[in-house]
Amino acid sequence: MxxxxxxxxxxxxxxxxxxxxxxxxxxxxxxxxxxxxxxxxxxxxxxxxxxxxxxxxxxxxxxxxxxxxxxxxxxxxxxxxxxxxxxxxxxxxxxxxxxxxxxxxAPFYQMALTFNKRDCLSVVKQYGIKTATSYFLNKGDEINVEKIISKVGLPCFVKPNNAGSSFGISKAKTVEEMMPAIKKAFNEDSEILIESFLDGREITIGVFIYKGNIKVLPMTEILTENDFFDYEAKYLGKSEEITPAQISDELHKKLEAVAIKTYKALNMSGFSRSEYIIVNGEPHFLEMNTVPGLTTESIIPQQAAEAGISFPELFHNAIETALNN
Known part of the structure; x- marks a missing residue:
């Protein structure tokens, strides 16, 4: 039946x-x-x-x-x-x-952990995975812009702690842009994360359980027309997504290793798509999406197609993995 x-x-x-x-x-x-x-x-x-x-x-x-x-x-x-x-x-x-x-x-705790950006960063740092310098704020905290900038520098990214699709994210380049960016992020969430700007290539990597084993999909490099990979870049064609990413074998091996390490460190299962910035040849973890986009334009389907995995097979595998868990 x-x-x-x-x-x-x-x-x-x-x-x-x-x-x-x-x-x-x-x-x-x-x-x-x-x-x-x-x-x-x-x-x-x-x-x-x-x-x-x-x-x-x-x-x-x-x-x-x-x-x-x-x-x-x-x-x-x-x-x-x-x-x-x-x-x-x-x-x-x-x-x-x-x-x-x-x-x-994945189990509900893993989903909650990865969705909370600052808690997720706190865990992966313990495994030696490199990240940006960060500063946390809760709604109602005293906001000392000078103190924030002294830690993370300018430009920096101001983002809601619990939100996706780049809603509420700003790139603040000047002192004057900080407070509007903070207010915008607080419109989406009562907790926000402010991170140092990492100047490097952006690579996004899909990892999931495929036929019982952890599989790293072909990687994608993000080239955006905007300041960063924001909502317009993701969904309105303001970016170029190159799959597979044109990177050296050495960097590919390094990214593959850190992607698996991150997936295991967070005790993940099911789909994930993680973002990394390459700085001086070293991957820096930004965040993990555990319900990545699955539209025809989305990155995970692009990567799966490059790996020879069709939409029906991708979804069939997810269901069978869940049923057999």
């Missing part, structure tokens, strides 16, 4: 529209011969199953089931396509663990 797969998408953050696109790509590319697939919209005001005719059926939060034409529908596995909260920060995954429902992401 075919397994019932719930593809959750949407979420409660600024990334809701991107997540809906990713979720629909997953839905359209999972083999209907192998699984029964269902689109589930997880939104602030409703959790609903949406069929191909746009009819909505409420999700029973007691056991994450739905009732369609008088028949109860239970799921065997959840494919997590929610960027941001509550999918990428682990919240809904803790709920699935409580009700015994399998899912394609």
């Amino acid at each position: 075919k397994k019932n797969i719930a593809i959750i998408m949407g979420g409660y953050s600024s990334e809701v529209d991107i997540s809906l696109k990713s979720g629909n790509v997953v839905y359209n590319n999972i083999s209907k011969d192998s699984y029964n697939t269902y689109k589930i919209h997880i939104l602030k005001n409703k959790w609903v199953l949406v069929d191909d005719n746009q009819h909505e059926y409420p999700i029973n939060k007691h056991d994450f089931s739905a009732e369609i034409n008088g028949k109860k529908l239970n799921f065997d596995c959840v494919f997590n396509a929610i960027h941001g909260t509550p999918g990428e920060d682990g919240r809904i995954l803790a709920y699935f663990d409580l009700i015994g429902l399998k899912h394609t992401s």
Whole structure:
């Protein structure tokens, strides 16, 4: 009998529209011969199953089931396509663990850890993984711009601690730009992270469990028209993504080793895409995305295609890994 797969998408953050696109790509590319697939919209005001005719059926939060034409529908596995909260920060995954429902992401604690940029950096530093110099602020803290700049320098990046798709991020080049950047970041989150500018090539690397083993996908170099890889660069064509990255064998081996080390250090499973800046030949870890974009334009699918892994195979592998976990 075919397994019932719930593809959750949407979420409660600024990334809701991107997540809906990713979720629909997953839905359209999972083999209907192998699984029964269902689109589930997880939104602030409703959790609903949406069929191909746009009819909505409420999700029973007691056991994450739905009732369609008088028949109860239970799921065997959840494919997590929610960027941001509550999918990428682990919240809904803790709920699935409580009700015994399998899912394609890492355990909820690992998801929460990687979503919190400063906690994630604190862990990887203990493993000798290089990072930018950073300064943390909580909403309500005294803001001493001079003290911040003395630590991280200028230019620097000001970013929400818990947000994705580059929402709320600014590159501050002058003292005058610091406070507007801090306010912008606080609009997205009550915790912010200020990091020194790393001047170097940006490489993003997909790592996931493939057929039972950790697999590092072909790497991508990001060349952006903007000051950094912001929302426009990611989604509105303001960047060039070169896959595979044109790097030396020596640098490739170094990046592959640090990508695996980071994945293991964070006790990850499921999908991940991590960003590195190469400074003087050394990779510096920026952050890890555990629900990376899965649209046709997204980086993970580009890298998988370069590795000879199709959309259906990519998603089939994620589901089978979850079911067999």
